[in-house]
Amino acid sequence: xxxxxxxxxxxxxxxxxxTLAALVACGSDPSPTPSVNAAQGGAPGGAASNAPTPTSDSxxxxxxxxxxxxxxxxxxxxxxxxxxxAHWIDGTACGADPDIQTWQYDDRTFILRESLCKxxxxxxxxxxxxxxxxxxxxxxxxxxxxxxxxxxxxxxLNVTVDVVVAHSHAHGDHVNGDGAFSQAAHTTIVGHSPAxxxxxxxxxxxxxSTYDLGDRVLDVLPIPGHEAxxxxxxxxxxxxxxxxxxxxxxxxxxxxxxxxxASVARLAGFVTLHPVxxxxxxxxxxxxxxxxxxxxxTVHAKEHALELTTADLVDLNTTVSALGQNxxxxxxxxxxxxxxx
Numbered sequence: 001x002x003x004x005x006x007x008x009x010x011x012x013x014x015x016x017x018x019t020l021a022a023l024v025a026c027g028s029d030p031s032p033t034p035s036v037n038a039a040q041g042g043a044p045g046g047a048a049s050n051a052p053t054p055t056s057d058s059x060x061x062x063x064x065x066x067x068x069x070x071x072x073x074x075x076x077x078x079x080x081x082x083x084x085x086a087h088w089i090d091g092t093a094c095g096a097d098p099d100i101q102t103w104q105y106d107d108r109t110f111i112l113r114e115s116l117c118k119x120x121x122x123x124x125x126x127x128x129x130x131x132x133x134x135x136x137x138x139x140x141x142x143x144x145x146x147x148x149x150x151x152x153x154x155x156x157l158n159v160t161v162d163v164v165v166a167h168s169h170a171h172g173d174h175v176n177g178d179g180a181f182s183q184a185a186h187t188t189i190v191g192h193s194p195a196x197x198x199x200x201x202x203x204x205x206x207x208x209s210t211y212d213l214g215d216r217v218l219d220v221l222p223i224p225g226h227e228a229x230x231x232x233x234x235x236x237x238x239x240x241x242x243x244x245x246x247x248x249x250x251x252x253x254x255x256x257x258x259x260x261x262a263s264v265a266r267l268a269g270f271v272t273l274h275p276v277x278x279x280x281x282x283x284x285x286x287x288x289x290x291x292x293x294x295x296x297x298t299v300h301a302k303e304h305a306l307e308l309t310t311a312d313l314v315d316l317n318t319t320v321s322a323l324g325q326n327x328x329x330x331x332x333x334x335x336x337x338x339x340x341x
Contacts, residue, residue, distance in 0.1 A: 119140075296318050
């Protein structure tokens with residue numbers, strides 16, 4: 001989050017204006033398995049539901065994409081999903097909650113939430129496991145040990161793979177946990193600067209690249225605006241788009257307005273060509289209904305669902321485009337546009 005000032009993919013922006021109308025019209029005790037009381041998440045815009053956890057594919061609410069894009073996704077669609085828990089640790093039970101809540105989204109995708117009792121940012125971290133590498137998207141604030149959590153998950157899967165610690169962007173609540181990985185064997189920590197991150201993933205300018213974890217290909221998309229080194233990751237296997245602090249249910253702090261507008265337009269274009277099940281960001285800062293939590297709040301009672309959809313990305317693109325070059329704080333149902341300059 002951190003509210004501080006600080007080709008194919010590029011071509012998508014040119015088609016966004018045409019495609020958006022069509023889209024709108026169409027409508028530390030981490031555990032390597034889902035907790036026993038967890039259940040399928042509810043629709044974005046509200047709190048997670050208490051429905052039983054599904055044993056089959058969670059479907060693709062908010063998904064879009066053409067047959068051409070489907071060819072690059074997992075054959076036969078994404079693997080069966082456990083959906084989302086009924087409740088994330090939210091600072092309301094600091095004496096009982098673990099430092100890290102670990103949720104197994106599917107057989108090789110894990111969502112980890114840092115406790116708000118440890119740091120008010122309460123970031124979400126994502127572990128994607130391939131056959132040769134596992135990639136962690138973000139490393140948290142440094143107040144909890146994500147390295148131990150990752151080790152426990154991989155041991156539970158009985159796999160031996162190299163670990164890549166990547167980052168959605170370079171703000172402290174996403175990179176300060178790197179130190180826990182600095183002495184870990186078979187582990188690479190990706191640099192924080194745009195040059196270092198782009199070089200590692202083969203990104204050039206606004207052109208996306210791909211990164212293979214072994215039978216699991218990720219699209220790596222440069223999306224500066226919130227922060228200069230910001231990247232989004234699209235997992236072709238699960239069809240989840242990870243957007244860091246560019247889009248999540250909360251205050252979307254924007255340091256570079258023009259870059260942010262262009263990045264969101266490219267993301268909106270990307271999802272017209274790729275099937276997306278969910279859009280997952282780095283935080284939750286909104287309740288299921290009502291006003292956003294105060295900055296620095298360590299209790300998030302009755303949180304908004306973590307998961308958003310491509311409809312929210314379309315809404316974001318429409319909103320920032322309409323604001324032109326005179327951005328102001330703008331509240332939408334599932335996020336708040338928050339320009340800093």
